[in-house]
Amino acid sequence: MPGPRYSKEEFAHRGDELYERSVLPYLTDSDKGKYVVIDIETGNYEIDSSEIAASDRLWTRIPDAQPWLVKVGSRYARRFGAADRLVAE
Numbered sequence: 001m002p003g004p005r006y007s008k009e010e011f012a013h014r015g016d017e018l019y020e021r022s023v024l025p026y027l028t029d030s031d032k033g034k035y036v037v038i039d040i041e042t043g044n045y046e047i048d049s050s051e052i053a054a055s056d057r058l059w060t061r062i063p064d065a066q067p068w069l070v071k072v073g074s075r076y077a078r079r080f081g082a083a084d085r086l087v088a089e
Helices: 008-026 051-061
Strands: 034-039 044-050 067-071
Touching: 008 044, 008 067, 034 051, 044 051, 044 067, 051 067
Parallel strands: none
Antiparallel strands: 034 044, 034 067
């Protein structure tokens, strides 16, 4: 797999812009919770409930893709650490 060709900031900017402009308008309620993998250079994308399946399909089509991952309906594709919980003070 090739490495990134853009700074983290440019990568995120391109990915977010493509998602908002070229993918989001075509999503339906049934897509909520699925993963969208977008090549930030071509705008081509794949959507699947499995991020691995979507990524594999994109890389099959575009071997040198620069993939940006989005989970539909979420601000984050992944969460690390504990889930939100009440903390007694």
